[in-house]
Amino acid sequence: MLNKTLNIAASPHITRGISIVDIMRNVVWALLPVTAFAVYAFGLGALMLLITTTFSAVLTEHVLCRINRKESTVSDWSAVITGLLLGLTLPPGLPLWMAFVGGVISIALGKFAFGGLGYNAFNPALVGRAVLQAAFPAAMTTWHPAFLSDRFSAFPAATFTLPFMEPATDGLTGATPLTVLSLATDGFTGATPLAAFKFERITTETADLALGLISGSTGETCAILIILGGIYLIARNMMNWRIPVSILSTVFVLSGIFYLTDNPIYPSPFFMLFSGGLMLGALFMATDTVGSPITPAGAWLYGVIIGLLVVVIRLWGGLPEGVMYAILLGNALSPHIDNLIRPRVYGTTTRENSHASKAFIRTIRQQPENAPGDGQHRVDLRPDHRTDLSGHTVTDSPAQGRSAGESDFQGHSGNDHKKDISD
Amino acid sequence: MEFFGIHSLRKTLAHWIPPGFRKISPVFDPSLAGRSGLVSESIHRSLKQGIHLPEHKDETCGLPIRQFPFTPLIILPMVQHAGVPSQIVVREGQEVERGQLLATAGGYLSVPQHAPVSGIVQKIGHVPTISGKMVQGIYLKTFPFSSQEVVEGKPIDAETATRAEILQSIQNAGIVGLGGAAFPTHAKLKIPAGKHCDVVILNGIECEPYLTTDHRVMLEQADDIMRGIRYLLKATDARQVIIAIGGNKPDAASHLATKIPNGEPVSIRMIPVKYPQGAEKMLVTALLGYEVPSGKLPIEVGAVVINVATAAEIGRLLPHGRGIQERVITITGPGVKKKGNYLMPIGTPLRFVLEQVGVEDNSSLVCMGGPMMGVAVSNLDISITKGTSGILVFTGNADNPADKIYPCIHCGACVAACPMSLDPAKLGILAKFAAYDDMAEKYNLMDCFECGACAYVCPSHIPLVHYFKLSKNRVKKRSMAKTMHDSSG
Numbered sequence: 001m002l003n004k005t006l007n008i009a010a011s012p013h014i015t016r017g018i019s020i021v022d023i024m025r026n027v028v029w030a031l032l033p034v035t036a037f038a039v040y041a042f043g044l045g046a047l048m049l050l051i052t053t054t055f056s057a058v059l060t061e062h063v064l065c066r067i068n069r070k071e072s073t074v075s076d077w078s079a080v081i082t083g084l085l086l087g088l089t090l091p092p093g094l095p096l097w098m099a100f101v102g103g104v105i106s107i108a109l110g111k112f113a114f115g116g117l118g119y120n121a122f123n124p125a126l127v128g129r130a131v132l133q134a135a136f137p138a139a140m141t142t143w144h145p146a147f148l149s150d151r152f153s154a155f156p157a158a159t160f161t162l163p164f165m166e167p168a169t170d171g172l173t174g175a176t177p178l179t180v181l182s183l184a185t186d187g188f189t190g191a192t193p194l195a196a197f198k199f200e201r202i203t204t205e206t207a208d209l210a211l212g213l214i215s216g217s218t219g220e221t222c223a224i225l226i227i228l229g230g231i232y233l234i235a236r237n238m239m240n241w242r243i244p245v246s247i248l249s250t251v252f253v254l255s256g257i258f259y260l261t262d263n264p265i266y267p268s269p270f271f272m273l274f275s276g277g278l279m280l281g282a283l284f285m286a287t288d289t290v291g292s293p294i295t296p297a298g299a300w301l302y303g304v305i306i307g308l309l310v311v312v313i314r315l316w317g318g319l320p321e322g323v324m325y326a327i328l329l330g331n332a333l334s335p336h337i338d339n340l341i342r343p344r345v346y347g348t349t350t351r352e353n354s355h356a357s358k359a360f361i362r363t364i365r366q367q368p369e370n371a372p373g374d375g376q377h378r379v380d381l382r383p384d385h386r387t388d389l390s391g392h393t394v395t396d397s398p399a400q401g402r403s404a405g406e407s408d409f410q411g412h413s414g415n416d417h418k419k420d421i422s423d
Numbered sequence: 424m425e426f427f428g429i430h431s432l433r434k435t436l437a438h439w440i441p442p443g444f445r446k447i448s449p450v451f452d453p454s455l456a457g458r459s460g461l462v463s464e465s466i467h468r469s470l471k472q473g474i475h476l477p478e479h480k481d482e483t484c485g486l487p488i489r490q491f492p493f494t495p496l497i498i499l500p501m502v503q504h505a506g507v508p509s510q511i512v513v514r515e516g517q518e519v520e521r522g523q524l525l526a527t528a529g530g531y532l533s534v535p536q537h538a539p540v541s542g543i544v545q546k547i548g549h550v551p552t553i554s555g556k557m558v559q560g561i562y563l564k565t566f567p568f569s570s571q572e573v574v575e576g577k578p579i580d581a582e583t584a585t586r587a588e589i590l591q592s593i594q595n596a597g598i599v600g601l602g603g604a605a606f607p608t609h610a611k612l613k614i615p616a617g618k619h620c621d622v623v624i625l626n627g628i629e630c631e632p633y634l635t636t637d638h639r640v641m642l643e644q645a646d647d648i649m650r651g652i653r654y655l656l657k658a659t660d661a662r663q664v665i666i667a668i669g670g671n672k673p674d675a676a677s678h679l680a681t682k683i684p685n686g687e688p689v690s691i692r693m694i695p696v697k698y699p700q701g702a703e704k705m706l707v708t709a710l711l712g713y714e715v716p717s718g719k720l721p722i723e724v725g726a727v728v729i730n731v732a733t734a735a736e737i738g739r740l741l742p743h744g745r746g747i748q749e750r751v752i753t754i755t756g757p758g759v760k761k762k763g764n765y766l767m768p769i770g771t772p773l774r775f776v777l778e779q780v781g782v783e784d785n786s787s788l789v790c791m792g793g794p795m796m797g798v799a800v801s802n803l804d805i806s807i808t809k810g811t812s813g814i815l816v817f818t819g820n821a822d823n824p825a826d827k828i829y830p831c832i833h834c835g836a837c838v839a840a841c842p843m844s845l846d847p848a849k850l851g852i853l854a855k856f857a858a859y860d861d862m863a864e865k866y867n868l869m870d871c872f873e874c875g876a877c878a879y880v881c882p883s884h885i886p887l888v889h890y891f892k893l894s895k896n897r898v899k900k901r902s903m904a905k906t907m908h909d910s911s912g
Contacts, residue, residue: 006803007788010889012795012875013817014476014632020829020882076829118830118883240835289834294848296839343844345867346704347717 043151056103057083088219250307537746576744605810628701631793651738758816
């Protein structure tokens, strides 16, 4: 061994052994029970929808990586999560071509336009859903009833609508009898409990909500399985538990206060918790690490803001559901929360800079930017010249006399960092 | 496992667990009751952030310190300590006895060096060091059949010597911090004018995984430590000494407690295991409750922190007036065949060490120091220095950071881990854009002490510490260039 080449790495020489790929993969596993229930409740339509969104998200990621001449990042599982989450938030009877467009938009606009994984300001799946909601408001609010008897033998009528055609809404387009019945009789037959409450003041049993015996988006109906998936991730230290806890408790407390006023327009706090996309959003969407604050205190504040927005939109907004917009707004606020809430650095009294840094700033400030006689007094910022063991002169970096603004970190892993910067 | 702050949830829960069932239970030996050195667990504020590491200490913590064979050739760099290089006072071809002075201190922030073996000065020239730099040094050929007896010097008595004499003799003995930083100990013990040292803290935390040198020193050299404490009390004029011991070393704590002489102002504190609890500032905060102001030393809050092995060395060398010739080193890691704690002459070449202990064929990385802050070795012809606390050999890629670096996903694991409450994620992004001024001014880069907790937890495998080391270097160079510019213009 003593004659062979040794590795040289920067310290630390041990790692926790968990990579973001492990985290992403575990998120997918945590979503699997919900996905399975969605397929069970909504049948083939939901299955095709989920496959379509996942496939289109992964495909878009792959193609965009190739167009940018980068190594494909499909293997990090983040595109799978985006596609799966998007599918779980869409109505189960949505035309597949719309779902496909949603997957493309999620990745292209929600993720790659910002610079790829780690740079997306907003949750990509929600960006895709928001665009779909704006583009196809009718299709996105056409709800398909759960537990139809023929759900494993027939597709919803709208599923195979051709692009840019009106989705099937009546018997003339050859829909199955049951879909005709459900869609023709009443727009709200398959309506979500939230819409039913919002427009007709019909409340749903909390037990039905928790167990998912209701209509709604593909994956938002069974609150219990969503919670189980969340508990799995929290137990494995792969999810910031503060975010769902603060969102859900804010919603519960606020809506509880209004419920106590005994006004019939305010639903019970349990109804608020278990209906709509709140559970899925609080546990799997708001916790997207990229769009949420980095400090524990920031995470609490972020959760409270989202919870507040959910209650405001649901109770007083024009829409029955507000989780998507609440989370997107929370995502937008999160960098500002990070700037606002910074932990006090050890050994400093306030958030202001440390003594050493102040001294450093003083040195900088005393130095005028362009000193007179600049040419003669230019400071040489080149790295020290050192000799290696064979006596050759080596420097810290291959390029000498570079401008001071250039990055110094090309030595560690080839060109990777440089690429990252240009992203 | 420290991620998303789940630990704080566990910590909250831990308050409801009966003390006997907690992971760290206070060590209490009934036979010690009423004695001065009672082991206690009372701490002010142990590390809030930080991480829990797999310790890997079981393999070597039970192995007694053994004398390592003398190498045929000692390589002695003149820069083994932080500060000015030592000045060589021998010539080529000169025969030296073990313990004889080879080089004098090059200045105040410097220490002399002594011959680790009896032998002949073969060559004075450039020797390789771990940083990659070649520095002035001595090649010393060992006499093969020498008895290797150590020459005696002028003994210093703790009771009669003055403070200045003790400090001078600590410098003369060539003692530096044996924990790893190798800062000259006499400079650390010299209390600046206007400051007062209240308490001397002996650091026996040893929070780096794998290393067990301090543990063995506390078990086997307790008398030396107690003798060293007397010198330390005299040198600093402190009122008391606290020996801080990691919660994973209860045997060392109870053993030291039995060795404390009656009437000595020495107490022992157990501190829960967490990394980097052994860092100077973290330790001061845990024991005294004060934070050391940014950019300052612990003396600012009336404390001096000394490694236990350094204290033991003071207690062993000063009564004989000798210089430091050897130190205890843990040699361990998956790639080492004969793991153990060895008493090794300083200057022993790394290649000789590895040949003696035997390494596995698939060894891939040799590291000097602990796995978190140690330096990967690029050349096996460097030698053991005073600051080397361990040699680790890793095999394959099992314990190496993954090669692939993913983008930061803003998960906050580093923020939860950073003991200084910095924002490593933000600093890492700024480092990529070479925004060194922003890093130093707005994000307190200079407070980072490179413990490696952030890079350890990072799921994207971003080499944050590497970035910060380079950035700090660059900031220092810039400010130095500025001051030079100012003085010249």
